[in-house]
Amino acid sequence: MLMPLSPRTRQNNSAVLDAISRCIAACELCADACLDEKDVAMMVPCIRLDRDCADICRITAAFIARGSDYAKHVLKECMEICRKCHTECAKHPHDHCIQCAKACQACLEACQAYAG
Incomplete structure (x- = not known):
């Protein structure tokens, strides 16, 4: 059974929502820039x-923001995909990939801290 996030946790969600938002932007930028690579x-x-990663981050942010009982479940998936996206982007020398890897790592860490 999933345990809902406490009201206190919901009130302290700005850090994780900020990290998720930065990750979404970095992933979208990276995907677009990758299309221009040789x-x-x-x-x-x-x-x-x-x-x-951008898509799971969007839904995770929505679940967290509204205090969904399923936020922790979605958060686990978000962390897994952020970890995989970080690993993939870290393989490439392009600045957009490097920035995306950093944003995914920061998002992963913020999600882990939020999850407790």
Whole structure:
């Protein structure tokens, strides 16, 4: 059974929501910039993870913001995809990938702190 977040946790959600928002922006920017790279085929796994990460971050932010009883469940998925996106982006030397990897790592850490 999922345990709902406490009212106190919901009140202290600005840090995690800020990190999630930055991650969404970095992932969207990275996915778009990857399309401009010379070897786009090599960037396909990165683009896919960027898109997945941005999408799970959006839904996670919504669940957290409204205090959903399922926020912790969605948060686990968010952390897993952020970890994978970080790993993929960290493989590439492009500035947009480096920035995305950093944002995903920061989001992962904020989510872990929020989850307790």
